[in-house]
Amino acid sequence: MRLAIVGCGLIGGKRAAAALVEGHAVTVVCDINTERAAALARSTGARVAMDWQEAVKADCDIVVVATTHALLAPVSIAAVQAGKHVLVEKPAGLNGAEVSAVAAEARKHNRLIKVGFNHRFHPGLWKAREMVATGAVGPLMFIRGRYGHGGRVGYDKEWRCVPEISGGGELIDQGAHLIDLSRWFLGDVTLDYGAALTSYWNISVDDNCFLALRGPKGEMAWLHASWSEWKNIFSFEIYGRDGKLTVEGLGGSYGVEKLTYHKMLPEMGPPETASWEYPFPDDSWIREYRDFSAAIAEGRRPVGDIDDAVAMHAIIDATYGRSGK
DSSP states (O other), X not given: OEEEEEOOSHHHHHHHHHHHHTTOEEEEEEOSSHHHHHHHHHHHTOEEOSSHHHHHTSSOSEEEEOSOHHHHHHHHHHHHHTTOEEEEETXXXXXXXXXXXXXXXXXXXXXXXXXXXXXXXXXXXXXXHHHHHTTTTOSEEEEEEEEEOOOOTTGGGSGGGOHHHHSSSTTTTHHHHHHHHHHHHHOSOEEEEEEEEOOSSSSSSOSEEEEEEEOTTSOEEEEEEESOOSSOEEEEEEEXXXXXXXXXXXXXXXXXXXXXXXEOOTTOSSOXXXXXXXXXXXXXXXXXXXXXXXXXXXXXXXXXBHHHHHHHHHHHHHHHHHHTO
16 A cells, blocks of 8 residues: 655654565655655655645555654544545644544544554564453453663653643553553553653653553453663553463663463462564564554454544543642
């Protein structure tokens, strides 16, 4: 398929590279930074559009929206109105109202919107989901998730710390992935407890968040995302009545991705343990495109779509409401 890329930064570049690997063509690129757009155009063979309004009307099948959060919803809506399918980065908008409006337009124009929940496509998490589905750990009881980094010098001056552009802080950033993964394993969840705190950075948005989510059968997810995690961390633990799965690391500064399976024995005591490591480069972006293109061809929901983003924002909005953010 032919793609237009709106937003040619780090993530837009990753999306373009993954699309080319999957045999798609990048035909149009656009960015407020014209040098950045020109660089991506040279590497993909695309032309540069003068603005995003031109890009979404270009001759293409999919519009990839990889902008700052404030533009995610407006560009997505314009794209589906122009008859295009959309891959929009999470969180897909500043708040639940914006994302619900995107979902409504997608239904009206019969277009698919994939949201960039690429963590679902990390091999350790994908395999963990398959193992849960086959009963490897038995009925689920609870989840513990931690995700964080320590920022960098000047982080407090970046766009993610400007609420009018970002919609919030760490909760809507890495917390969004933890919420989405919890929903993927547990189903629809409700908020039992949520706190969005500003603990370290001198900013007007949250730099830490703590959530307790309840699943449809009483399962719990206890989540913590942090911009003051001095050593980058990703840890997602899934506990069932018959065993436990842990995914740690996402590659790069988060460490080698590893899935560990602890199988409880009838006599209990120390469990049987097996583990799988994934030291190769992160291919979640490629796997995500593969699912999206298949969903378009098959006329089905992609894994992690706009309705998942609406449900995720219900948790985020409620937490910000409780925290006065």
